[in-house]
Amino acid sequence: MNHRAIISGTGHYTPEHVLTNADLERMIDTSDEWIVTRTGIHERRIRSKDEATSDFIVAAARCALEQAGKTTAEIDAIIVGTVTPDYKLPSTASVVQRKLDIPKAAIVDIAAACAGFIYGLAMGQSFVESGMYRNVLVAGAETLSSITNYQDRNTCVLFGDGCGCAVVTRGENGEKENGTGILAAHISGDGRLGDLLNMPIGGSKVPLTPENYEQRGHLLHMDGREVFKYAVREMADSCVQAMEKAGVGIEDIDMIIPHQANIRIIEALVKKLKANRDKVFINIQNYGNTSAASVPIALDEARRAGKVTKGMTVLMTAFGGGFTWGSAVVRF
Ligand SMILES: CC(C)(COP(=O)(O)OP(=O)(O)OC[C@H]1O[C@@H](n2cnc3c(N)ncnc32)[C@H](O)[C@@H]1OP(=O)(O)O)[C@@H](O)C(=O)NCCC(=O)NCCS
Numbered sequence: 001m002n003h004r005a006i007i008s009g010t011g012h013y014t015p016e017h018v019l020t021n022a023d024l025e026r027m028i029d030t031s032d033e034w035i036v037t038r039t040g041i042h043e044r045r046i047r048s049k050d051e052a053t054s055d056f057i058v059a060a061a062r063c064a065l066e067q068a069g070k071t072t073a074e075i076d077a078i079i080v081g082t083v084t085p086d087y088k089l090p091s092t093a094s095v096v097q098r099k100l101d102i103p104k105a106a107i108v109d110i111a112a113a114c115a116g117f118i119y120g121l122a123m124g125q126s127f128v129e130s131g132m133y134r135n136v137l138v139a140g141a142e143t144l145s146s147i148t149n150y151q152d153r154n155t156c157v158l159f160g161d162g163c164g165c166a167v168v169t170r171g172e173n174g175e176k177e178n179g180t181g182i183l184a185a186h187i188s189g190d191g192r193l194g195d196l197l198n199m200p201i202g203g204s205k206v207p208l209t210p211e212n213y214e215q216r217g218h219l220l221h222m223d224g225r226e227v228f229k230y231a232v233r234e235m236a237d238s239c240v241q242a243m244e245k246a247g248v249g250i251e252d253i254d255m256i257i258p259h260q261a262n263i264r265i266i267e268a269l270v271k272k273l274k275a276n277r278d279k280v281f282i283n284i285q286n287y288g289n290t291s292a293a294s295v296p297i298a299l300d301e302a303r304r305a306g307k308v309t310k311g312m313t314v315l316m317t318a319f320g321g322g323f324t325w326g327s328a329v330v331r332f
Pocket of ligand 1: 029030031032039066153154223224227228231256261262
């Protein structure tokens, strides 16, 4: 590996409309008290009718590029982590390229669910370290409201919409020597557990038809209890692997940015890692679980709030359907 990959800019976008727990109380048999104690979520953002996933990315990418000091013409590749693409074809990365008027770039979507941003970051890091590209735009973006079953109280209270982006750039200012940049990433998965969080209808296996539409299998289905168990175990293990690869210990981490799926998952993870709770960034109360967007929204909020500053070492981790999981250690 010849080059060091750095995160040169971040940005995020969340839609304006807020869906509160009180709103959900009027839609399904639930309560604010149940949702807050079981998940930590108070509200989530929901797209307007005319907003697609690519629109979120365009807004977030503009902020990230501005912070990075990069023009759209400098982007060599666009990687979009999403399970809610604008279309099945072309990819959302393709739509983003057109909307941002990026002249030539490799464009690809990755369907790694909630771990999509970490997967994208690991791929961006590899592209830059290998010398293949100089600037990669990595997005984690979801309009989960478009695939949420608002009749299923087990899932619909959890999810929200949003997007976060990072520009992964070749470091040319001695980052390798001074130990800054993306120090390590770890990504993994276990396809044997795919049925625990899925959308069984609407693909080539069982196409969506007028007859099976009422089964609502084209919407998200989840066995929450099982997901919870694996999420804690695999995120903790992945954090340890990424830290080992980076040559750092938990005491060296200044901020942990975990996937915002459930406050109890975050607390169990912190306990398993023997981490300091004060060094964990949490915004789940405002957005719920935004899948691939969750980590990059939190990262950008933390940076813009001055909670992650130059010289700090950040541990990011996520877990999602597939199952997929991954972690990254970045020194800013
Ligand atoms: C979904 C989740 C919040 C459920 O919490 P839990 O403590 O495991 O709750 P359970 O599934 O055991 O359900 C407990 C009870 O609450 C009920 N319940 C479920 N959703 C409810 C809601 N929105 N409001 C009120 N009651 C609800 C259940 O029906 C169940 O009732 P019962 O005991 O009479 O059968 C939790 O399992 C979770 O967060 N899992 C991970 C999900 C996730 O983050 N996935 C994304 C990928 S990372």
